[in-house]
Amino acid sequence: MAKILKLDPHVADLIAAGEVVERPASVIKELMENSIDAGATVMTVEIQGGGMTYIRVTDNGGGIAPEDAETAFLRHATSKLRDQRGLEAIGTLGFRGEALAAIASVSRVALMTRETGADAGISLSLEGGVVTDRAPAGCPEGTTMIVRDLFYNTPARLKFMKTDRAEGASCSAAVLRCALAHPEISVRYIRDGKEECHTPGDGRMDSCIYSLFGREFAAGLIGTATEADGVRVEGYVCAPRAARGNRNYQFFIVNGRNVKSKALQAALEQAYKNSLFTGRFPSCVLYITLSPAAVDVNVHPTKTEVKFLYEKQVFDGVYYAALNALQHETGSAEVAISSGTQKTIAAPERGKPQDAGFAKMSAEEYRKSSDPAAGQAARPQKKPAFYGAVGKNLFREARSSDSVRDSGGVLYRAAPTRKQEEPKGDAPEQTTLAGMPEADSWRLIGEAMDTYIIVEKGTSLWLIDKHAAHERLHFDRLKAAGGETMTQTLLAPIVCRTGREDTAVILDNAELLSRFGLAAEPFGEDAVALREIPADLMPADAEAALCEICELLKKGGGDDAARADGIMHTMACKAAVKAGMKTDPAELRVLVKKVMSGEVRYCPHGRPVAVELTKNTLDKSFKRV
Numbered sequence: 001m002a003k004i005l006k007l008d009p010h011v012a013d014l015i016a017a018g019e020v021v022e023r024p025a026s027v028i029k030e031l032m033e034n035s036i037d038a039g040a041t042v043m044t045v046e047i048q049g050g051g052m053t054y055i056r057v058t059d060n061g062g063g064i065a066p067e068d069a070e071t072a073f074l075r076h077a078t079s080k081l082r083d084q085r086g087l088e089a090i091g092t093l094g095f096r097g098e099a100l101a102a103i104a105s106v107s108r109v110a111l112m113t114r115e116t117g118a119d120a121g122i123s124l125s126l127e128g129g130v131v132t133d134r135a136p137a138g139c140p141e142g143t144t145m146i147v148r149d150l151f152y153n154t155p156a157r158l159k160f161m162k163t164d165r166a167e168g169a170s171c172s173a174a175v176l177r178c179a180l181a182h183p184e185i186s187v188r189y190i191r192d193g194k195e196e197c198h199t200p201g202d203g204r205m206d207s208c209i210y211s212l213f214g215r216e217f218a219a220g221l222i223g224t225a226t227e228a229d230g231v232r233v234e235g236y237v238c239a240p241r242a243a244r245g246n247r248n249y250q251f252f253i254v255n256g257r258n259v260k261s262k263a264l265q266a267a268l269e270q271a272y273k274n275s276l277f278t279g280r281f282p283s284c285v286l287y288i289t290l291s292p293a294a295v296d297v298n299v300h301p302t303k304t305e306v307k308f309l310y311e312k313q314v315f316d317g318v319y320y321a322a323l324n325a326l327q328h329e330t331g332s333a334e335v336a337i338s339s340g341t342q343k344t345i346a347a348p349e350r351g352k353p354q355d356a357g358f359a360k361m362s363a364e365e366y367r368k369s370s371d372p373a374a375g376q377a378a379r380p381q382k383k384p385a386f387y388g389a390v391g392k393n394l395f396r397e398a399r400s401s402d403s404v405r406d407s408g409g410v411l412y413r414a415a416p417t418r419k420q421e422e423p424k425g426d427a428p429e430q431t432t433l434a435g436m437p438e439a440d441s442w443r444l445i446g447e448a449m450d451t452y453i454i455v456e457k458g459t460s461l462w463l464i465d466k467h468a469a470h471e472r473l474h475f476d477r478l479k480a481a482g483g484e485t486m487t488q489t490l491l492a493p494i495v496c497r498t499g500r501e502d503t504a505v506i507l508d509n510a511e512l513l514s515r516f517g518l519a520a521e522p523f524g525e526d527a528v529a530l531r532e533i534p535a536d537l538m539p540a541d542a543e544a545a546l547c548e549i550c551e552l553l554k555k556g557g558g559d560d561a562a563r564a565d566g567i568m569h570t571m572a573c574k575a576a577v578k579a580g581m582k583t584d585p586a587e588l589r590v591l592v593k594k595v596m597s598g599e600v601r602y603c604p605h606g607r608p609v610a611v612e613l614t615k616n617t618l619d620k621s622f623k624r625v
């Protein structure tokens with residue numbers, strides 16, 4: 001008997017469905033894209049039960065002819081592509097003709113549609129891809145698709161679904177991404193009977209962004225527009241003060257498609273290089289227009305990743321658009337680009353102009369701290385040391401003012417002592433700590449570069465990486481206590497703008513997080529409020545810690561113990577003293593003691609904590625031996 005058989009078409013559909021239809025949010029994306037392709041100007045999206053039990057997308061687009069209604073649900077049935085030539089210049093969002101077939105095969109679908117100008121429409125019902133009912137219908141012009149009981153016939157997939165809250169949040173994110181990409185379409189979104197957003201559809205980017213993200217987000221944006229080499233970039237980037245703890249608010253819309261692209265992300269972040277602390281990320285909504293032939297959307301089944309034929313031009317477009325905005329923001333008269341390769345064109349209406357992002361910095365200071373090569377055509381390769389020094393000072397000032405502000409909101413916590421006397425000379429540092437055998441004596445010489453502690457012991461010099469050592473200490477302590485930690489209750493909670501999806505992840509794991517001292521509560525749909533954090537964590541570092549842990553949780557995999565270890569790593573790292581910042585000498589001494597006693601050797605990531613320079617090595621360097 002033959003061993004190789006062609007799959008039953010139904011089974012093939014079920015397999016293919018997995019590619020396009022991973023979860024309710026992917027159904028929404030496909031249905032909305034179909035509506036857009038059909039020329040809709042008004043759309044309503046409704047979900048219930050996280051999109052698992054009910055999804056409805058209604059549009060006022062061109063509709064489907066009665067004779068085509070059933071064909072639309074066949075695999076590779078599409079009205080958008082006829083031959084290979086068409087594939088190269090595709091202007092529609094869909095073209096594979098797979099989505100409806102895939103969706104229908106794993107759910108119960110109802111379609112109602114009437115073509116523009118037609119007397120009557122048609123309604124069609126399908127179960128698991130099989131038509132169960134068909135009738136003429138007196139429906140409005142346009143199309144309504146209702147998808148019920150997703151994955152009802154594929155229990156294996158059903159098991160992979162997250163909570164309704166998490167699935168619902170990614171549905172919301174999918175609607176938002178689509179609506180954002182099309183300011184010319186009015187999108188209304190209803191979740192469990194409640195209207196969550198409604199865009200005006202007036203074609204204006206600013207009103208679209210405002211209606212989706214609200215006033216606070218819009219107020220942090222700066223308008224920008226550039227055009228060169230056939231690449232047009234327009235939209236908004238955030239003022240540095242409005243940066244966030246994650247990249248969830250970076251939106252790149254390429255030819256009407258919301259895409260993910262490491263290259264575009266890098267271009268954006270390069271422009272902010274000297275304006276942001278590490279761990280803070282810029283937000284943006286940038287609309288990028290270029291010839292469809294220069295973009296390959298076929299690299300990913302759901303077309304969320306793209307490849308650019310001329311990557312450098314697109315990179316430059318985004319980089320200079322962001323840089324221009326940042327320079328204008330500071331009131332600097334200079335235009336970032338003077339080479340002529342990039343021209344600034346009229347910026348679109350601003351969300352809210354002139355914020356106080358750099359109010360403390362003069363334009364002159366800002367220019368110095370920003371990219372030195374901004375006035376040249378080439379992207380900077382390396383910044384001279386001088387600029388690094390300016391950046392560092394700003395960093396330190398900002399940090400100390402941060403901690404002052406933050407300590408105001410803390411119920412109990414001694415303000416960090418940063419201004420203590422530096423160890424002076426040898427004499428006071430000769431401390432041999434009580435109880436320590438004479439042979440183990442060491443001398444703390446000092447600290448170099450606010451990073452390395454220098455210790456003399458016997459005939460060796462030891463350089464200790466203070467951050468790595470401190471991190472290890474914290475980690476060991478946490479681990480010994482099973483993650484349990486003293487907490488501080490904050491008078492004013494820290495609001496973290498985590499975005500809808502991450503908010504759902506955090507709230508779904510709230511219990512786990514509270515075990516590690518982070519008490520997170522919902523704060524609207526797209527943010528959480530931290531009311532309690534570990535006592536040894538600076539409030540200013542809490543959001544970064546939360547975002548990092550959220551990334552860990554999203555990655556999944558590993559057992560509970562591995563997850564707990566990951567969370568403890570992050571906590572230890574964020575609570576540890578940082579390289580480049582002043583540390584109280586008393587704190588340094590505690591660290592040295594632990595390291596020199598051999599208690600601490602490697603940081604939790606496996607990097608060494610201390611490096612030994614023997615007298616012999618030094619003697620050799622000076623050619624004494």
Ligand code: ADP
Pocket residue numbers: 030034035038059061062063064072073077078079080093094095096097098099100101143
């Ligand atoms: P694709 O979008 O790749 O063509 P789909 O399976 O998503 O494939 O849809 C199949 C066809 O059904 C489309 O080519 C289009 O002709 C038709 N169709 C789907 N949704 C709509 C809609 N909302 N309005 C009008 N036509 C639609």
Ligand code: MG
Pocket residue numbers: 030033034093094095097099100
């Ligand atoms: Mg489609």
